[in-house]
Amino acid sequence: MSTVVIVVIIVVVVVLLALAFALPRARERARVRSRERELGQRREQAASTHRDAAEERAQAADVAERRARIAEQEAARQRAEAQIHEERAELHEQGMADDELVADDEREHFAGTSAVTETRSGAGELDEPARVETSRAAADDEPRAPSRVAADDDQRLST
Numbered sequence: 234m235s236t237v238v239i240v241v242i243i244v245v246v247v248v249l250l251a252l253a254f255a256l257p258r259a260r261e262r263a264r265v266r267s268r269e270r271e272l273g274q275r276r277e278q279a280a281s282t283h284r285d286a287a288e289e290r291a292q293a294a295d296v297a298e299r300r301a302r303i304a305e306q307e308a309a310r311q312r313a314e315a316q317i318h319e320e321r322a323e324l325h326e327q328g329m330a331d332d333e334l335v336a337d338d339e340r341e342h343f344a345g346t347s348a349v350t351e352t353r354s355g356a357g358e359l360d361e362p363a364r365v366e367t368s369r370a371a372a373d374d375e376p377r378a379p380s381r382v383a384a385d386d387d388q389r390l391s392t
Contacts, residue, residue, distance in 0.1 A: 324330035331347045340349050 321330065325334075328347050331343075332349070335343045335349065343349050
């Protein structure tokens with residue numbers, strides 16, 4: 234029995250020595266694996282945070298681009314309106330839009346000027362505006378009171 238006890242004691246000592254060396258290594262490996270998992274979770278969280286921020290900024294950039302396109306279109310519209318006004322100014326400077334400066338009830342007063350011109354249709358007859366202007370030009374050229382102008386215009390239109 235003494236040999237069996239000695240063998241058992243030696244086996245137990247060897248197992249204890251093996252455990253003494255193996256357990257710290259196993260604990261170290263488990264600790265490293267745990268830290269790796271934690272680091273992986275932090276990486277995923279950081280990546281998710283950055284992706285969310287990137288998505289928000291991309292959406293903000295899209296909105297800004299849309300607003301910029303709207304502002305660009307608004308600027309183009311304003312440029313076009315400015316160009317229209319410039320063209321109208323040139324027409325007025327050249328006397329090509331004098332008819333816009335004279336109201337219908339003032340046409341007789343400005344008869345014979347570039348503001349009131351006679352136009353002829355292809356059949357040799359005067360068009361309606363020219364016929365009215367011609368009849369007004371034939372009337373007396375002395376200035377009239379505004380109430381008389383309106384009464385005369387109403388009387389001419391009714392006949």
